[in-house]
Amino acid sequence: MKKSTNRLLAVLLVMGAFQVGCGTGAGPQKRSSDESIQIAVIPKGTTHEFWKAIHAGAVKAAGEMGVEIIWKGPQKEDDRSQQITVVEDFVSRGVDGIVLAPLDDRALMVPVRDATREGIPVVIIDSDLQGKGYISFVATDNYMGGVMAARAMAVELPDGGRIFLVRYQEGSASTTKREAGFLDTITAEFPKISLIVQDLFAGATTETAFQLGENLLNRFPDVEGIFCPNESTTFGMLRALQEAGRAGQVAFIGFDSSPKLVAGLSNGEIHGLVLQNPVKIGYLGVKQMVLHLRGQPVESRVDTGVYLATPENMNEPLIQSLLSPELADILDK
Amino acid sequence: MNNTFKTNRFAMVLKWLGPFIGLILVVAIFSLMPEVQDRFLRIYNLKSVATQSVIVALGALGMTLIIISGGIDLSAASNIALSSVIVAFAINAGIHPLAAVLLGIMAGGLVGLINGALITSLRLVPFIVTLGMLGIARGVAKWMAGNQKIDTPLTWVNELMAKSPQGLLLAPGVWLMIGLAFLMAALLRYTVFGKHIFAIGSNEATARLCGIRIGRTKLLIYTIGGLFCGLSGVMQFSRLTVGDPTVAVGLELDIIAAVVIGGGSLSGGMGSILGSMIGVFIMAFLRNGSTMMGWPNYIQEIIIGAIIVFAVALDRIRHK
Numbered sequence: 001m002k003k004s005t006n007r008l009l010a011v012l013l014v015m016g017a018f019q020v021g022c023g024t025g026a027g028p029q030k031r032s033s034d035e036s037i038q039i040a041v042i043p044k045g046t047t048h049e050f051w052k053a054i055h056a057g058a059v060k061a062a063g064e065m066g067v068e069i070i071w072k073g074p075q076k077e078d079d080r081s082q083q084i085t086v087v088e089d090f091v092s093r094g095v096d097g098i099v100l101a102p103l104d105d106r107a108l109m110v111p112v113r114d115a116t117r118e119g120i121p122v123v124i125i126d127s128d129l130q131g132k133g134y135i136s137f138v139a140t141d142n143y144m145g146g147v148m149a150a151r152a153m154a155v156e157l158p159d160g161g162r163i164f165l166v167r168y169q170e171g172s173a174s175t176t177k178r179e180a181g182f183l184d185t186i187t188a189e190f191p192k193i194s195l196i197v198q199d200l201f202a203g204a205t206t207e208t209a210f211q212l213g214e215n216l217l218n219r220f221p222d223v224e225g226i227f228c229p230n231e232s233t234t235f236g237m238l239r240a241l242q243e244a245g246r247a248g249q250v251a252f253i254g255f256d257s258s259p260k261l262v263a264g265l266s267n268g269e270i271h272g273l274v275l276q277n278p279v280k281i282g283y284l285g286v287k288q289m290v291l292h293l294r295g296q297p298v299e300s301r302v303d304t305g306v307y308l309a310t311p312e313n314m315n316e317p318l319i320q321s322l323l324s325p326e327l328a329d330i331l332d333k
Numbered sequence: 334m335n336n337t338f339k340t341n342r343f344a345m346v347l348k349w350l351g352p353f354i355g356l357i358l359v360v361a362i363f364s365l366m367p368e369v370q371d372r373f374l375r376i377y378n379l380k381s382v383a384t385q386s387v388i389v390a391l392g393a394l395g396m397t398l399i400i401i402s403g404g405i406d407l408s409a410a411s412n413i414a415l416s417s418v419i420v421a422f423a424i425n426a427g428i429h430p431l432a433a434v435l436l437g438i439m440a441g442g443l444v445g446l447i448n449g450a451l452i453t454s455l456r457l458v459p460f461i462v463t464l465g466m467l468g469i470a471r472g473v474a475k476w477m478a479g480n481q482k483i484d485t486p487l488t489w490v491n492e493l494m495a496k497s498p499q500g501l502l503l504a505p506g507v508w509l510m511i512g513l514a515f516l517m518a519a520l521l522r523y524t525v526f527g528k529h530i531f532a533i534g535s536n537e538a539t540a541r542l543c544g545i546r547i548g549r550t551k552l553l554i555y556t557i558g559g560l561f562c563g564l565s566g567v568m569q570f571s572r573l574t575v576g577d578p579t580v581a582v583g584l585e586l587d588i589i590a591a592v593v594i595g596g597g598s599l600s601g602g603m604g605s606i607l608g609s610m611i612g613v614f615i616m617a618f619l620r621n622g623s624t625m626m627g628w629p630n631y632i633q634e635i636i637i638g639a640i641i642v643f644a645v646a647l648d649r650i651r652h653k
Contacts, residue, residue, distance in 0.1 A: 040627075046629075046630070070627035071627070072624060072627055072629075072630075073630065075620070075630045075633065075634070076582070076583065078579075079580075079582070080573055080575075080577055080580065081388075081569065081572065081573060081577075081580050081581065084572065084573070085385050085620065085621075085624070086624055088381045088384075088385065088496075089378075089381065089620075089621050089624035089625050090624070090625070091377075091381075092372060092373075092375070092377055092378035092381050092621070092625060093369055093372050093378075093624075093625040094372050104482070104573075104575065104577075106484055106574060106575050107482075107573045107574055107575050107577070109574070110491075110495075110574060114496060118377075170480070170481035170482060171481065171482045171575075171577075201480060
C-alpha cells in the first residue's frame, strides 16, 4: 500500500517538475529551422484508397521540402464530430500548420476559425469549406468531373436511355458538385437521356451503396446507364451489377479508382472512370502550406485536374499512373 | 483493533483513489512524452479536453443512475442524435432558440420516459427495450432531418460549446456539466430517491418488500437518463452547428464504458457520479493524447478496450 502511494507521489512530482521546466523552455513560439516544421494532415477517413493516395502525396511533399507530417483521420470514418476533435487536438499540440479535408462544409468552420485565431494556418484540400478562414483550397474541379462523366455517358448511350444518378452523401461538398455537374450537363446537352433515379443517397460505405444498388436494380431492371460520384458508391454499385448478372450490359460511369475498379474497367464492366489526381492533391496541399510558412505567397485556389479513363485509353502512361499510383513505394520510404 | 481500523481506512482511501490513479497515470504518461509534454498540460488543451468531454459526460450522468439501478440504456446515443436534430429543426422553424433547446431536452426526456414505461409495464429487460429504441430514435432522427444534415443560422446556442467565451474561463457547457455532476452526486447520496436507486439495483425483490415503488422509481430514472441525453444532444448540436442525424453512432458504448471504468457494476447496486466523470476524462485524455502524439486510431481503440477490462478486473479485486 505504502509503496503505491509513494509511487503516485513520485509521478506527481515528476509531472510538476516538467510543468515548471517547460514554462521557460519551448513555448508557443514558432520553431525556427525548417527541419522541425510539423504539419498535421487530416483526411476524412483513412481506409479508402483515395485517402491512401493523398497520404502518399503528402509524404512525398514532406520528403522533398524537408518537413514532418502527422497523418491522422477521425477515429470513425466520416464522423463529423470526431474530425472536429482531431483538429482541436492538433491546435492544442501547436503544430505549425494544418492541411484538412473537411467532412462537412459547415461543421468544420468553427474549429478552423479557432486554429487561425491560435496562429495556425489551415490549407483546405479535396472538399470546400464555408467561410474564408483558410489560406488556400487545393482540389479537383469537381463540377468539371461531373460534366465529363455526363459526356462519357452520352458516348455510351448515343440514342439516349434511362439512367440512375446515385448520390453519395448529403453535406459532402465535393460529391454534391460532381452530381450537379452531371445533372446539369445531362439535362442541358442530352435531352434523350432521362434520369429515373436522381435523389437517392448511397451513404458512406460500400455496403450501403451495394444494398441501394441491389434494391434499385430490382425496382428498375430496364436501366441502361448508371453514374456514381465516388469510389465507394462506384464499387458498391459494381458489386450489385455483378450479383444481378448485369455488369457490362449497363453503361456504367464511376468516379475515382481502386484495384477492383481498374479490374472492372479492363474487363468491360465499367465504361469510364473519372479520375482525380489525389497524389497531387496531397502533394500540393502540403507544399502550399510549407510555402506559406516560409513567407511566400500562395494561390487561394489550386486546381489539380480531372481525367477520364476508358477501356481504350487505360494503358496510356498518364492514365495508368492515375489509375494505379505506386503508393507503396512512396509510403514505405 | 487499531490495526483493522487502519486497513479499513486504507481500503476506503484506495476505493476513492482507484479511478483517480487511472486518470493520473494517463495524464502523467502523456505529460512525460517528449513530443507533447510542453503542450499537453497547457490550459488551452485542458479546455479542449473539457469541452470534448461534455457530450459523453452528460450522457454518463444519466447512465450512472440507470446502471446503478441494474438497468442499461443502449438508446442513449440515438437519443442524443434525435435531440440535436430536433433543436436544429425547431430553430429553422423559426422558434426562439431557447424554446428549441428546451424542446430538444424534453424530446430526450420523452424517449427516456417511453423506455421506462415499456420496461415497467411490459416487464421487458432494459437491454431489449433500449436496443429497440436505439433503432427507433435513430430512424426518427433521420426521418425528421429528411436523411440529411440540417443547416441552421448561427445563434447563441452554438456558443454553449465555444472554447473561449467572454468572461467565463470554460465553455458554458462545461460549467453546466460540472454543476449537474454535483447535483446528481448529491441526489444519489442524500435523497431518498438516491437510496431507492441503490436498493433496486442491489436486490429488486428486497426493495419491493421494503415498500419501494419500483415502477415509479424506474420511470423517473429512465426519464432523467433521457433528459440528460436530450441536453447532451443540445451540446452536440452546439458543437457541430448543424443537426446531423448520423452523429454519435456507437457513442452509447463510450458512455457505458465511462460508467464501468468509474466503478459502476452492470449487475447493479454500485457506481458513483465521481467515478463516471473520471471514466469520461480517462477516455477523453487518452483520445486527446493519442491524437496529439499522432498515433494511429487503432492504437487508441486497443488501449481503451484494454483499460475497460483492466478497470473492471481491478474493481472486482478491490471488492473481494
